[in-house]
Amino acid sequence: MRSESVLTHRLVAAPAVLLLGLSLLACSTEPVARPDPSSARILAQGPILGLAHETHDAHVWRGLPFAAPPVGELRWRAPRPPEPWTETREALQRGSKCVQLDMADASEVVGSEDCLSLDVYAPRFAQDSVPVGASRRPVMLWIHGGGNSIGSGELYDAARLAAESDVVVVVVQYRLGVLGWLSHPALRQSAGDAADASGNFGTLDTIRALEWVQENVAVFGGDPSNVTVFGESAGGINVFALLLSPRAKGLFHRAIAQSGVLFSTTRADAENFIDGAEPGMSGSSSEILAALLVEDGRAKDREAAKTALASMEPSAIEAYLRGKAPEELLAVFQDSPMGGMYFSPNVFRDGHVIVDAPPLEAFRSPETHNAVPTILGTNREETKIFSLFTSPHVRRMFGVPLSVTDAQAFDLGSEYGGLLWKAQGADEPATALQANGRNDVFGYRFDWDEQGDLLWLDLDRMLGAAHAIDVLFVFGFMDLGRFTSAMYADLPSAEELSAQMRSYWTEFARVGDPGRGRDGSLVHWQPWGGTPSAPKYMLFDSKADGGLRMASETLDVKGVVSRLETDERYPSAALRCETLKELAQFSPSISKEDYAAFSHGACSSDPLPARTPLGG
Numbered sequence: 349m350r351s352e353s354v355l356t357h358r359l360v361a362a363p364a365v366l367l368l369g370l371s372l373l374a375c376s377t378e379p380v381a382r383p384d385p386s387s388a389r390i391l392a393q394g395p396i397l398g399l400a401h402e403t404h405d406a407h408v409w410r411g412l413p414f415a416a417p418p419v420g421e422l423r424w425r426a427p428r429p430p431e432p433w434t435e436t437r438e439a440l441q442r443g444s445k446c447v448q449l450d451m452a453d454a455s456e457v458v459g460s461e462d463c464l465s466l467d468v469y470a471p472r473f474a475q476d477s478v479p480v481g482a483s484r485r486p487v488m489l490w491i492h493g494g495g496n497s498i499g500s501g502e503l504y505d506a507a508r509l510a511a512e513s514d515v516v517v518v519v520v521q522y523r524l525g526v527l528g529w530l531s532h533p534a535l536r537q538s539a540g541d542a543a544d545a546s547g548n549f550g551t552l553d554t555i556r557a558l559e560w561v562q563e564n565v566a567v568f569g570g571d572p573s574n575v576t577v578f579g580e581s582a583g584g585i586n587v588f589a590l591l592l593s594p595r596a597k598g599l600f601h602r603a604i605a606q607s608g609v610l611f612s613t614t615r616a617d618a619e620n621f622i623d624g625a626e627p628g629m630s631g632s633s634s635e636i637l638a639a640l641l642v643e644d645g646r647a648k649d650r651e652a653a654k655t656a657l658a659s660m661e662p663s664a665i666e667a668y669l670r671g672k673a674p675e676e677l678l679a680v681f682q683d684s685p686m687g688g689m690y691f692s693p694n695v696f697r698d699g700h701v702i703v704d705a706p707p708l709e710a711f712r713s714p715e716t717h718n719a720v721p722t723i724l725g726t727n728r729e730e731t732k733i734f735s736l737f738t739s740p741h742v743r744r745m746f747g748v749p750l751s752v753t754d755a756q757a758f759d760l761g762s763e764y765g766g767l768l769w770k771a772q773g774a775d776e777p778a779t780a781l782q783a784n785g786r787n788d789v790f791g792y793r794f795d796w797d798e799q800g801d802l803l804w805l806d807l808d809r810m811l812g813a814a815h816a817i818d819v820l821f822v823f824g825f826m827d828l829g830r831f832t833s834a835m836y837a838d839l840p841s842a843e844e845l846s847a848q849m850r851s852y853w854t855e856f857a858r859v860g861d862p863g864r865g866r867d868g869s870l871v872h873w874q875p876w877g878g879t880p881s882a883p884k885y886m887l888f889d890s891k892a893d894g895g896l897r898m899a900s901e902t903l904d905v906k907g908v909v910s911r912l913e914t915d916e917r918y919p920s921a922a923l924r925c926e927t928l929k930e931l932a933q934f935s936p937s938i939s940k941e942d943y944a945a946f947s948h949g950a951c952s953s954d955p956l957p958a959r960t961p962l963g964g
Contacts, residue, residue: 383438386474389567394433399440400472404507409468409568411443414560415553417462418523423670424535426543427464427556442467445500446524447674449681449688457675459500461527466557467501469510469517470568484571486857487561489518489600491554491579491586493816495689497525497681499582508824513854513866516570518561522553522586526677529694531618532633534665542700543595547618550694551589551701558590558599576602576857580819584608584724584773589695591718592703592710602860604723604853606822607730607769607815610707610777611695611936618693621654631681631692637665639680640672686737711780721860722781723853725792725885726773728813731765731934736810740926752809756917761927762812764912768931771903774885778876779902789876790862791885793899794818796845798890802834818888821846822853841890848896849888862886871896905937913947925951932956 387398387407398409415427422428443465450456471485479485490506492499506517522528528550539545543552554577562572577600579587584605590596591603592612613629620628621635628634638653647653657665669677681690697704703716710716736742739761741754752758774791781789794817799807811817820826820835824846828835836842851865852873858866862873874883883898909928918924928946932938940956 383440386472388436388475389478391567392432392563393430395436396439397436398468401469401507401511404511405472406507406511407470407472407568408507409439411441411465412439412468413443413465414520415464415556418464418527418549419461423461423527424530424547424549425539426541426546426549426552429556442500442502443521445502446521447527447678448494448498448524449678449690451498451688454682454688457678461523461674463521463523464553464556465501466518466520466560467506468565468568469506469519470570471511471514471516473569478567479569480566484566484574485514485516485569486854487516487518487565487570487572487575488854488857489520489554489557489561489575489577491520491522491577491583493579493581493583494524495686495691496528496550496582496585496694497690497692498688499524504823506823509822509850509854512824513850515854515857516565516568518557518565520554520557522550522557524550525681525690526631526636526692527674528553529618529692529696530633530636530669531615531693531696531698532637532665532669533619534662534669537662538666542698546698546701547696548589548694548698548701551586551593552595554586554590555593555596555599555701558596562599573601574857575600576604578604578606578853579608580606580816581608585611585695588707588777589702591720591722592695592707592716593701593718594703595701597718600718600720602721602723602857603718604856605725605773605777606818607726607773608724609769609773610711612697612702612707613693613695614697618696629691629693631690636677636680636692637669640668640676643676643679708776708780711777712783714784719781719784719786721788721790721856722778723790723792723856723862724774724778725794726770727766727794727815727818729762729766729797730769730815731930732762732810732812732814733816735762735765735930738930742810749810750804751806755809757923757926760915760917760923761930764908764927764931765934766813767903767908767911768905768935771905771908772935772937775902776904778884782876782878787875788860790856790873791876792873793885793887794821795887795889795893796821796842798837798841798892800834800837802831807834808837818849821849821888824850838890838892841892845888845890852886871898874898905935909938909942909946921947921950922954925954929954929956 383397384400389396398407401408413430416430444460444463446463447459450458501519501521504519510517531547536545565572577587585608587603587605588608588610616626617629619633638650641647641653647656703710736749741758743750743753778789778791795813797808797812852862855866856862864870864872873886876884884900887897887899932943943956
């Protein structure tokens with residue numbers, strides 16, 4: 349039986365824990381919401397008026413609807429185009445975040461089902477000088493992270509990226525969690541077409557946003573024939589989903605997946621009970637329905653709920669689900685320990701929105717994925733941010749990390765967490781893509797780890813090159829107010845690396861090859877080489893730690909586990925088993941059987957936990 353991945357449970361705890369604080373600080377110079385007459389534009393849906401950014405030389409349009417509200421009969425249906433308007437719409441306020449558990453209090457639900465909006469950031473062009481034709485600027489569409497269950501566009505002020513790099517940036521919101529991805533036969537039975545039946549509504553939202561870009565981005569000076577999708581963590585997962593989507597073909601032309609993981613989910617995983625003949629995942633639609641029936645008092649326990657569901661007609665099941673308020677649907681996940689994030693299966697292999705094949709297999713064939721130039725990479729110590737809250741080698745008080753109690757054990761666990769993420773989020777997908785003979789796949793690893801101190805916290809020890817730190821550099825979030833020196837011990841060095849990364853990212857958006865950056869002065873970022881010794885990925889670090897340079901070591905999940913098994917730095921087999929147990933929770937590729945066989949059964953005294961039904 350496959351080990352269930354907590355990677356998708358926890359994906360982007362960092363944006364929840366870290367970026368929530370730091371990026372909001374980065375955006376603390378929020379522009380005053382006053383309309384700027386020079387930002388008047390006319391969309392396909394109607395006239396709009398935006399604002400001039402207070403800090404950067406950019407125009408901003410906020411809260412633009414790219415789809416009709418997915419409410420009522422449109423819940424769990426593919427997004428429809430928005431209704432047009434005739435009066436000028438002032439696009440000054442961000443749209444509501446999508447329904448989610450409150451990161452500060454998981455017993456509360458925040459956001460709205462009416463949330464399908466986006467923000468546009470563009471260089472500040474006068475109305476009569478908006479670029480046309482070949483002068484139009486590259487477009488970059490950002491997909492936020494949050495485990496596909498929390499998050500919003502409000503953390504990502506892209507004005508600096510747009511203004512200094514001369515690109516148009518679109519930040520999109522999409523349905524989350526069980527409102528974004530839900531697969532059940534009762535919902536398929538009443539669906540009008542394959543899109544409505546897919547269950548992949550969050551993925552379809554990003555596709556609809558790309559359709560909106562095709563319809564409208566030219567009025568902002570953007571080039572609809574040159575669109576890059578980029579996203580981090582769950583956003584990286586959703587970039588991979590677009591690469592696997594026949595529905596997205598032709599809507600984008602480059603892709604950047606930052607700290608994503610390539611995976612997709614079968615219908616059985618998404619729909620079945622966890623103890624079924626073909627087991628599903630916790631958070632499957634059957635498990636959700638059983639938990640709801642118990643919560644409502646319609647069944648005394650899970651077994652009684654399973655019996656009740658077996659006797660219900662599909663139309664009754666659909667009506668029951670549609671009759672639930674968002675608060676009721678999310679109530680079954682309120683025991684989530686990770687800042688409001690919860691796990692429900694997503695990215696379903698429905699054969700229409702997502703190709704019906706294992707994703708690595710799909711990447712090996714040009715016929716089963718969208719073969720566009722692609723950057724993919726990870727951070728050297730991805731899992732450190734999670735370990736701060738879960739590792740037995742960190743001293744905490746009331747859940748707040750205070751210090752590392754065993755530096756060797758903490759660092760080894762973080763090292764292997766980074767190796768695993770690199771294997772499954774970059775190296776395995778890049779190798780599969782390059783197997784097609786392509787010369788337009790580019791890898792990277794982000795190594796920067798030069799933080800300072802924050803009160804009692806030694807951040808370079810406790811955080812380092814952790815999950816989501818790269819986002820601060822890609823967007824140029826360098827001004828964090830009074831916390832700037834804590835995050836950046838050497839601010840000029842951090843600014844230099846941020847400028848280099850933005851130069852590569854936007855040159856890639858411009859021509860499909862990061863090359864030597866926009867001005868041609870940087871180290872040549874070479875494509876993923878096909879031979880073992882060939883350069884494969886760029887290392888991003890400060891000059892003090894080696895600077896920009898190409899590297900060639902590649903990994904797969906099996907190789908990471910083998911390395912762990914023989915790593916002599918570990919003082920005991922028990923500590924190796926502790927690391928492997930944590931790795932297994934971050935990877936669907938490490939099964940319970942793999943864990944049991946590790947080091948000839950050395951881990952058998954502390955087995956992987958069994959799958960737990962919702963509600964206990």
